[in-house]
Amino acid sequence: MAANREFLYRRLHSLLGVIPVGLFLIQHLVVNHFATRGPEAFNSAAHFMENLPFRIVLELFVIFIPLYFHAIYGVYIAFTSKNNVSSYGYFRNWMFYLQRISGIITLIFVTWHVWETRIQAGLGNVEVNYALMENILENPFMLVFYIIGVISTTFHFANGLWSFLVSWGITMSPRSQVISTYVTLGVFVLLSYVGIAAILAFAL
């Protein structure tokens, strides 16, 4: 098994990006979307999530451990490639490059976001509610940072989903890979809409 360690890590990296991290992303964006229905709706949804039983265990095993394994191993992967879009400007090569860039942006954004919300709440400095987000997003710099962060995250997930399908040998033929390009593009657009709508609801 030792010889296969790299194979296992790589496949685990691909799997964890979708399950559970990608699924958590969708759930998180959907819950945020309550913000468009006003502060009470958002607060009660956030409250519900906060009061889930076994919350710490869920957070650790569904979010933080898989997320940071994916992130740290992903940074290692990103730095072992030698990007060459200037000589080979093909669509997929651009996606390959953007996947690495969006991965780094997403890691910075998510880490900051977790620090500002979950960790501060854990330290008892803030309470995670509508007012907190409203406060953060009042700052135009933070608003732009959050919008870029969310778009980068949804792109990274959608394009990663495309790669996931190839890496597990689910989409094999060029045609199936073209179709999955369109499907994942749709996922990107939809999730970006859901995420940005919530941000704007807090900010406006």
Next chain:
Amino acid sequence: MMSEDKQVTLIVTRQDDPESAPYDETFKIPYRNNMNVISALMEVRRNPVNANGEATTPVYWDMGCLEEVCGACSMIINGKPRQSCTALVDQLEQPIRLAPMSTFPVMRDLGVDRSRMFDSLKKVKAWVPIDGTYDLGPGPKMAENKRQWAYELSKCMTCGVCLEACPNVNSKSDFIGPAAISQVRLFNSHPTGAMNKNERLEALMGEGGLAECGNSQNCVQSCPKGIPLTTSIASMNRETALHSFKSFFGSDHEVE
């Protein structure tokens, strides 16, 4: 008035030996009809004088078949890796820039050492083993449509273009590259070759194996033989995933 005639300008990235630093040298050579990059280089060899009129050493490059089947003459021509024997001067923008492929160690000028590719083929056992102590008899017949399909994969000439184009084949990684992965697909689908199917899959699952592919798909865009490399990679992704599921707890299910 020879010098007034049409000329071809070559800018060659040269290197005197594997250790020394590369430098550019420009050559102007008389144009002839239907020249390819190799005949232009032969002209330089015939008269090794650079564009400044200084005598220099002849440019070194590798070649074999001169008909795009051996892969030896690959180099970077105007920014893209390809075979110099089928790169026609009339179809190239001038000045023509020639450089050695950067993924492989340069031996001299445009000649590189592609040993890593041959080592990879050995690693994945890209052959059908038939040698033994007794006659194995004729192998099973292969269906004609399968033979035609396999022929496409068998066109690989180990030229190195797909490795050169791949962002994940570089000095920071030991990724085996697309060519050998596709060869595993070829030999695993051969009726006799399939007897060593799992050994090849396991080689692909080892260090530097197919899991290091990042799906940039430059290889399939670049392969001069039009080999469906990304389909082969996805197919081997499927095979190795299934193989790893089946043998996850060390089952002997896969012994054939």
